Amino acid sequence: MKRAAGIKVSKKDAETARRILKDQGLLMPLKARQNGESIIFPAENPCLSLGSISFEIVEADFHEFSGPDEFDVLQRRLGCKISSYDVTGDLAVLEIPLDFEAHETGLAEALLASKKNLKAVFKKSSSVEGAQRVRKITWLAGEKRTVTVHREHGCQFKLDIAQVFFSPRLSFERQRILGQVRDGEAIVDMFAGVGPYSIVIAKHRDVRILGIDINEPAVQFFKENIRINKVSDRVQAVFGDCRTYSPKKSADRVIMNLPKGAKDFYPTALETLKSGGGIIHHYGVSPRERLYEAEIDFILNTAAEQGRSAEIIGRRIVRSYSPSEVHVAIDVEVGM
Numbered sequence: 001m002k003r004a005a006g007i008k009v010s011k012k013d014a015e016t017a018r019r020i021l022k023d024q025g026l027l028m029p030l031k032a033r034q035n036g037e038s039i040i041f042p043a044e045n046p047c048l049s050l051g052s053i054s055f056e057i058v059e060a061d062f063h064e065f066s067g068p069d070e071f072d073v074l075q076r077r078l079g080c081k082i083s084s085y086d087v088t089g090d091l092a093v094l095e096i097p098l099d100f101e102a103h104e105t106g107l108a109e110a111l112l113a114s115k116k117n118l119k120a121v122f123k124k125s126s127s128v129e130g131a132q133r134v135r136k137i138t139w140l141a142g143e144k145r146t147v148t149v150h151r152e153h154g155c156q157f158k159l160d161i162a163q164v165f166f167s168p169r170l171s172f173e174r175q176r177i178l179g180q181v182r183d184g185e186a187i188v189d190m191f192a193g194v195g196p197y198s199i200v201i202a203k204h205r206d207v208r209i210l211g212i213d214i215n216e217p218a219v220q221f222f223k224e225n226i227r228i229n230k231v232s233d234r235v236q237a238v239f240g241d242c243r244t245y246s247p248k249k250s251a252d253r254v255i256m257n258l259p260k261g262a263k264d265f266y267p268t269a270l271e272t273l274k275s276g277g278g279i280i281h282h283y284g285v286s287p288r289e290r291l292y293e294a295e296i297d298f299i300l301n302t303a304a305e306q307g308r309s310a311e312i313i314g315r316r317i318v319r320s321y322s323p324s325e326v327h328v329a330i331d332v333e334v335g336m
């Protein structure tokens with residue numbers, strides 16, 4: 001047992017909180033502990049933000065892990081380092097280093113044996129590509145299915161990892177945006193996918209949301225997710241191009257989660273805001289050097305071309321995109 005600082009959250013928020021702590025490198029290598037209806041995570045630096053998740057900072061005794069699991073042991077034996085992998089629901093997607101492709105089945109089977117919550121393991125076979133931002137994946141081990149249900153912050157997202165975009169790593173972003181939304185808002189989610197932003201917001205706020213996507217299977221799952229999460233009185237899912245389906249002068253807030261390409265749609269986002277103004281959550285890819293500069297120039301200039309005032313009210317690095325680029329979020333307050 002080791003005594004350490006911990007973050008106490010309710011069970012329903014535990015998976016989201018764990019992922020945020022892990023993404024920020026704050027999770028200590030000790031076992032989380034259960035305390036009634038709460039979970040306590042051992043955290044390096046408890047002075048942190050968990051978006052809209054409420055948490056308490058406590059001190060607790062944590063059990064140490066019993067030792068490396070089968071996946072760690074095999075990686076060490078091969079001299080291979082798979083630092084992270086995405087888990088969506090009960091499916092994992094690994095990036096297998098080129099030199100270790102001959103061992104990919106063994107690595108996938110070892111991962112399955114080590115993580116009891118996983119039912120199948122796939123490898124990345126392409127980058128996220130095309131207008132629909134879908135990655136090709138190849139089955140390696142476990143059940144032969146690609147449909148799963150991912151749980152996050154009291155919501156459930158059913159989706160097919162082979163047909164739609166979904167990133168469990170954006171859970172903090174969803175929490176961050178949720179933290180800014182007020183009851184009564186009208187929101188357009190221009191690149192909604194299977195609806196994670198729309199559903200997380202609608203589950204916790206009394207709002208009206210229109211979510212649009214050009215990927216038909218994604219919109220089918222989005223509709224199913226609206227039903228599963230019981231938010232059909234607040235969210236409507238539409239299949240189509242957001243340039244056609246975003247209603248002009250209708251929104252207090254527009255979410256533009258299309259980092260590669262959002263700029264082409266920024267004029268549409270401005271037209272979608274009410275004439276009195278509102279907020280745009282813009283996502284982009286920015287070079288690490290001259291971070292945010294080109295994005296912010298573009299945002300302010302395009303607003304000026306439409307005769308509207310705009311102010312940057314928030315910005316953050318969401319995650320690394322390539323060795324020289326990062327995925328950024330920029331919050332813009334647009335005036336009349």
Ligand SMILES: C[S@@+](CC[C@H](N)C(=O)[O-])C[C@H]1O[C@@H](n2cnc3c(N)ncnc32)[C@H](O)[C@@H]1O
Nearest residue numbers: 131132165166191192193213214215241242257
């Ligand atoms: C990066 S994904 C984000 C999906 C979702 N917001 C999420 O966080 O999981 C971008 C989405 O935009 C959709 N998309 C791309 N171009 C579009 C367009 N012109 N109109 C509507 N949706 C579009 C893609 O199909 C894809 O689902």
